Amino acid sequence: MANERMDNVGVVVDDTLTGLRPHGAELLGEVAQYENTYRLCNLRGPSGIIVALAERIVVIRPQEG
Numbered sequence: 001m002a003n004e005r006m007d008n009v010g011v012v013v014d015d016t017l018t019g020l021r022p023h024g025a026e027l028l029g030e031v032a033q034y035e036n037t038y039r040l041c042n043l044r045g046p047s048g049i050i051v052a053l054a055e056r057i058v059v060i061r062p063q064e065g
Helices: none
Strands: 008-012 026-034 038-044 050-056
Touching: none
Parallel strands: 008 050
Antiparallel strands: 026 038, 038 050
16 A cells, blocks of 8 residues: 555634744735635645645624614
């Protein structure tokens, strides 16, 4: 059996950048926003793995009443 390797991993996080930068993550490019739904970015971890992150944007609407 050949060694298999996973080069790309996608995860969902609450706070994309603030939580991972202290652990050595480096932002690649810019943070992009898809409609009013997600913030997206790619990070390079300290071991060189590139991780694609998506943060769901929560819009709080005032209650009618």
